[in-house]
Amino acid sequence: MGFDTSDDACVYRITDEIAAIHTVDFFTPIVDDPFWFGQIAAAMECREVPPPPSLHERFRVLRRHIYDMCEDKGEYIACLEARKHFAWYLRGVAHSSYYKEKISAIRTVAEARAIISGIQRDLR
Numbered sequence: 146m147g148f149d150t151s152d153d154a155c156v157y158r159i160t161d162e163i164a165a166i167h168t169v170d171f172f173t174p175i176v177d178d179p180f181w182f183g184q185i186a187a188a189m190e191c192r193e194v195p196p197p198p199s200l201h202e203r204f205r206v207l208r209r210h211i212y213d214m215c216e217d218k219g220e221y222i223a224c225l226e227a228r229k230h231f232a233w234y235l236r237g238v239a240h241s242s243y244y245k246e247k248i249s250a251i252r253t254v255a256e257a258r259a260i261i262s263g264i265q266r267d268l269r
Contacts, residue, residue: 153168153169153170154166154167154168154169155167170189178233178236179206179233179234180197180198180203183195200238200265200268201265203234204234204261204264204265206234207230207231207234207261208258208261210227210230211223211224211227211230211254211257212254214226214227215254220253220254221252223254224251224252224253224254224256224257227248227251227257228248228249228251231244231245231248231257231260232245235264238264238268239268240267244260244263244264247260247263248260
C-alpha cells in the first residue's frame with residue numbers, strides 16, 4: 146500500500162479482530178452499457194445480480210436520462226449527448242440501425258420523445 150506500488154486493494158487493520166478492506170475497480174473503457182454497472186455493483190457486493198431490464202424499463206430510464214441532461218446542460222447539449230446515449234439503450238433491439246439513423250438528427254426533446262414512442266409502438 147502506498148504511492149510506490151500500483152495496488153488496487155488494501156486491508157487496514159482496525160483492531161486484532163477487525164479489518165477494513167478497500168478496493169478500486171475501473172470499468173469505463175470496457176463497459177458501455179449503463180445497466181451493466183448495476184449488475185457489476187451487485188456482483189461486487191455479493192448481492193443477487195438483477196436481470197436485464199425490459200424494453201419498457203430501458204425507455205423509461207432513457208426518458209428520465211434525457212430530462213435530467215436537459216436540466217443540467219440545456220436542451221441543445223442534452224440532445225447532442227442523447228444521440229450517443231440512445232445507442233446504449235437500443236443494444237440488442239431489432240432494427241436498431243433504423244432508429245439510430247433517426248436519432249442522429251434529433252434537435253429537441255420533443256423529437257427524442259417521438260422517436261422513443263415510435264420505437265415502443267413498433268416493437269410491441
